[in-house]
Amino acid sequence: MEKRLLMGNEAIAWGAVEAGVAVAAAYPGTPSSEVVETLAHLAPEYGFHAEWSVNEKVALEVASGAAYTGARALAAMKQVGLNVAADPLMSLAYIGIKGGLVLVVADDPGPHSSQTEQDTRKFAAFAKLPVFDPSSPQEAKEMVKAAFVLSEEFHLPVILRPTTRTAHMAQDVAMETANLPTRDYRFEKDPKWVIFPSLSYKKHILLNQAQKDLAEKFSHSPFNHLVLNPESSEGIVASGVSYNYVMEACETLSIHPSILKIGTPYPLPSQPVLDLFAHCARILVVEEQEPVVEDQLIQMAWKEEAKIEVSGKQDGRVPREGELNVDKVIAIIKAFLRQREPKDLAQPPHARVQSILGTMETTEAASAVEAAHEHSFELPPLPLRTPVLCAGCPHRASFYAFKEVGRRQDAVFTGDIGCYTLGTIPPLDMLDTCLCMGAGVTQAIGMSKVEPGRKHVAFIGDSTFFHSGIPGMINAVYNQADITIVILDNRTTAMTGHQPHPGLERTATGPNPKPIDIQGIVKACGVEFVREVDPYDLKAMKEAAREAMAYKGTAVVIAKRECVALVKPEVKYVVDPKTCTGCELCLKKLGCPAMAKDKTLVVIQDNCSGCGVCAQVCPQNAVREVSLR
Amino acid sequence: MKLDIVIAGVGGQGSVLASRVLAQAGMAAGWEVRTTETIGMAQREGSVVSHVRIGSQLYGALVPDQQADILFGLELAETARALMKLKPGGVIIANQGKVVPASVSLGLSVYAEEPIRESLCRTTKRVMLVDADALAMEAGSSKTVNVVLLGVLSALAGLPFRRDDLLQVILESVPKKAVAMNQEAFERGRKIGVTFHDRK
Ligand code: SF4
Ligand code: SF4
Numbered sequence: 001m002e003k004r005l006l007m008g009n010e011a012i013a014w015g016a017v018e019a020g021v022a023v024a025a026a027y028p029g030t031p032s033s034e035v036v037e038t039l040a041h042l043a044p045e046y047g048f049h050a051e052w053s054v055n056e057k058v059a060l061e062v063a064s065g066a067a068y069t070g071a072r073a074l075a076a077m078k079q080v081g082l083n084v085a086a087d088p089l090m091s092l093a094y095i096g097i098k099g100g101l102v103l104v105v106a107d108d109p110g111p112h113s114s115q116t117e118q119d120t121r122k123f124a125a126f127a128k129l130p131v132f133d134p135s136s137p138q139e140a141k142e143m144v145k146a147a148f149v150l151s152e153e154f155h156l157p158v159i160l161r162p163t164t165r166t167a168h169m170a171q172d173v174a175m176e177t178a179n180l181p182t183r184d185y186r187f188e189k190d191p192k193w194v195i196f197p198s199l200s201y202k203k204h205i206l207l208n209q210a211q212k213d214l215a216e217k218f219s220h221s222p223f224n225h226l227v228l229n230p231e232s233s234e235g236i237v238a239s240g241v242s243y244n245y246v247m248e249a250c251e252t253l254s255i256h257p258s259i260l261k262i263g264t265p266y267p268l269p270s271q272p273v274l275d276l277f278a279h280c281a282r283i284l285v286v287e288e289q290e291p292v293v294e295d296q297l298i299q300m301a302w303k304e305e306a307k308i309e310v311s312g313k314q315d316g317r318v319p320r321e322g323e324l325n326v327d328k329v330i331a332i333i334k335a336f337l338r339q340r341e342p343k344d345l346a347q348p349p350h351a352r353v354q355s356i357l358g359t360m361e362t363t364e365a366a367s368a369v370e371a372a373h374e375h376s377f378e379l380p381p382l383p384l385r386t387p388v389l390c391a392g393c394p395h396r397a398s399f400y401a402f403k404e405v406g407r408r409q410d411a412v413f414t415g416d417i418g419c420y421t422l423g424t425i426p427p428l429d430m431l432d433t434c435l436c437m438g439a440g441v442t443q444a445i446g447m448s449k450v451e452p453g454r455k456h457v458a459f460i461g462d463s464t465f466f467h468s469g470i471p472g473m474i475n476a477v478y479n480q481a482d483i484t485i486v487i488l489d490n491r492t493t494a495m496t497g498h499q500p501h502p503g504l505e506r507t508a509t510g511p512n513p514k515p516i517d518i519q520g521i522v523k524a525c526g527v528e529f530v531r532e533v534d535p536y537d538l539k540a541m542k543e544a545a546r547e548a549m550a551y552k553g554t555a556v557v558i559a560k561r562e563c564v565a566l567v568k569p570e571v572k573y574v575v576d577p578k579t580c581t582g583c584e585l586c587l588k589k590l591g592c593p594a595m596a597k598d599k600t601l602v603v604i605q606d607n608c609s610g611c612g613v614c615a616q617v618c619p620q621n622a623v624r625e626v627s628l629r
Numbered sequence: 630m631k632l633d634i635v636i637a638g639v640g641g642q643g644s645v646l647a648s649r650v651l652a653q654a655g656m657a658a659g660w661e662v663r664t665t666e667t668i669g670m671a672q673r674e675g676s677v678v679s680h681v682r683i684g685s686q687l688y689g690a691l692v693p694d695q696q697a698d699i700l701f702g703l704e705l706a707e708t709a710r711a712l713m714k715l716k717p718g719g720v721i722i723a724n725q726g727k728v729v730p731a732s733v734s735l736g737l738s739v740y741a742e743e744p745i746r747e748s749l750c751r752t753t754k755r756v757m758l759v760d761a762d763a764l765a766m767e768a769g770s771s772k773t774v775n776v777v778l779l780g781v782l783s784a785l786a787g788l789p790f791r792r793d794d795l796l797q798v799i800l801e802s803v804p805k806k807a808v809a810m811n812q813e814a815f816e817r818g819r820k821i822g823v824t825f826h827d828r829k
Binding site: 003005112165168169170171172241243244245247248252325326327330378379380381382383384385386387388390426427587588591592593595596597606 | 639648649652653656661662663664665666667674675676688689690691693694706707709710712729730731732733734735737738739740741744745747748751771
């Protein structure tokens with residue numbers, strides 16, 4: 001069988017193609033973006049529809065519409081995207097679907113690039129929907145296919161939840177034949193698609209019944225497997241990616257407990273857990289984020305009156321925050337094994353969970369790598385390498401202009417989600433808030449209503465504007481908010497890997513003949529003060545900032561300039577050492593990573609993208625343009 | 630058999646390509662492979678650590694601390710930052726070139742070049758510090774630093790894949806017009822690698 005090196009998200013996409021997916025929709029978000037990126041790539045060849053939707057709610061609704069007709073459909077998003085899509089999801093669980101509907105939600109324990117560490121398995125349990133938890137790209141691919149089948153059998157959406165370590169892990173993956181979607185899907189009219197309260201009640205009964213059937217079904221799923229060691233009275237249960245860490249840790253420690261691998265954490269499969277109960281006196285549950293498996297297991301033990309000692313998150317053994325890894329799991333297992341010694345067993349268990357402090361101590365103990373350093377090394381201080389806006393990023397110019405103008409006015413700068421969140425980092429020190437998609441505009445409205453004398457400026461990216469900025473802007477106009485909205489229009493969704501959005505000339509799979517004009521939307525929503533400026537032109541940008549902030553009412557400035565990651569520089573800038581006085585104003589004000597100090601002067605390095613902003617900041621006119629042609 | 634490699638560098642230096650080609654060379658030799666990256670949220674300029682595992686019976690992609698057989702550094706300070714991954718007696722193959730972050734120019738941190746070098750040399754006897762920036766420029770572009778260092782690596786004895794397979798995968802992964810340049814970069818790296826090997 002052919003094998004390919006595939007990232008988890010690519011494997012998920014291929015799984016969908018092998019399952020004959022007809023519609024795939026997503027809003028990009030790390031670590032989920034590559035699912036639909038890959039599908040968009042494959043869509044023309046395999047004849048299905050793939051799209052970047054404007055937000056996650058839209059993506060899930062688009063996919064569910066297709067599934068109503070009997071087609072197989074997939075929606076993908078990151079965990080916080082599911083918050084946006086929660087509305088359709090909760091109702092879909094009641095109404096159900098016809099064709100298989102798989103919802104891929106990538107979780108980000110750590111977190112590496114998210115606002116929260118929320119656990120989608122818990123969300124699945126809340127929505128009463130089955131969830132798969134893949135431990136590797138290969139398994140993720142098989143799970144997608146199984147999820148489509150399960151979805152059609154139970155007429156329910158099914159969630160596949162990879163974490164960053166599966167979504168972004170690459171592995172040798174076995175490929176199978178792709179299935180082309182058929183074309184004869186048809187939506188059959190039926191009152192069952194209309195969610196009335198009376199119908200909801202009936203559907204809720206069925207949904208609750210399905211929980212038991214799903215748990216029974218999962219008892220025979222190949223994604224859960226139990227390896228019993230009759231010699232050992234200890235067992236370890238691991239969900240998803242944690243299984244890898246447990247296996248490697250046991251190998252390193254040369255121990256052989258019974259091991260139950262869980263691939264379907266909700267609803268927890270009953271049979272393998274009962275089998276484990278029958279063999280073990282002590283069970284350790286290893287999972288990231290919330291105790292989803294652990295809590296169900298404890299419930300089951302209580303119901304069965306099984307005399308089992310369960311260790312995991314509830315007794316503080318396994319940390320609830322951050323990612324696990326082999327080093328942490330080795331420490332956890334060692335501590336778990338140590339605990340069985342009689343003197344430890346005599347200790348009342350509540351001593352370990354008594355206080356938050358106690359839990360924290362155990363958490364820290366678990367996360368500390370066992371300090372068995374066989375070779376020691378001392379590190380000198382290392383340079384700080386915090387992420388920064390790219391050299392020549394247009395956002396830097398926009399921030400600089402507003403900072404210069406707003407400085408004396410004690411203005412508040414609310415922020416949003418995107419590369420521009422990096423505007424908080426010195427020396428720009430811009431953006432006083434960042435909460436969630438779209439909140440920059442709306443929080444500015446709230447502040448302006450109670451701080452009438454102060455100026456509130458909300459920054460929002462172009463993709464975020466389409467995602468959830470427009471309702472906020474309409475709200476500002478309607479409720480007569482005295483705020484300035486700055487749309488940082490860099491013609492892409494930069495942070496997640498440059499996906500297109502409705503303002504651009506392309507879709508996920510081809511040209512977009514009708515790009516939506518942001519300025520047109522702003523005007524149509526009733527904003528009377530609108531300026532579109534090139535942020536590289538600092539003078540014009542400052543002028544627009546000044547006017548907008550002086551304006552009474554909702555003002556919008558569109559800072560339009562392409563992200564530098566998308567363009568090839570035609571010029572670069574150099575500092576003339578004869579004119580430069582070494583004041584370092586350019587460096588200290590902009591913090592462009594292309595600028596460095598060379599003894600007393602400032603020099604510009606190779607990564608200069610030729611934006612020319614520093615040349616406008618230099619009071620001596622010492623920065624000159626040179627052509628690269 | 631299990632070979633664990635940790636690749637440390639700065640965004641934009643091609644560490645992802647390096648991890649992918651190593652994995653593909655491993656696959657070509659019939660092994661299981663795993664790779665993963667830890668990338669911050671920035672598009673460029675941030676620290677990037679990639680993990681590559683080649684062998685049989687593999688589980689996760691993350692290389693545990695003190696487990697890497699090879700620490701492969703594209704940038705000096707980033708190599709030091711990943712030092713806790715190196716196995717006692719492991720090999721360091723690293724670029725002695727620096728990418729100085731903006732925080733240093735702004736006076737928020739320091740780049741202590743000599744102490745960093747010393748810390749690398751103190752950790753293991755098997756250190757190959759290479760002026761990969763210069764070799765890459767000689768080959769035709771600073772973008773080939775990763776390939777120069779892959780060339781250095783290819784001179785190690787006992788790798789689980791063939792040197793030619795590695796080179797071929799590299800050449801298949803780069804744009805057509807950059808093939809000759811990358812081949813040149815690889816060979817230059819390999820020559821240096823051989824001299825280290827002889828010294829041992
Ligand atoms: S022109 Fe100046 S500000 Fe712009 S990228 Fe080059 S060094 Fe940075
Ligand atoms: S990728 Fe684009 S938007 Fe993001 S920091 Fe770089 S230039 Fe700015």
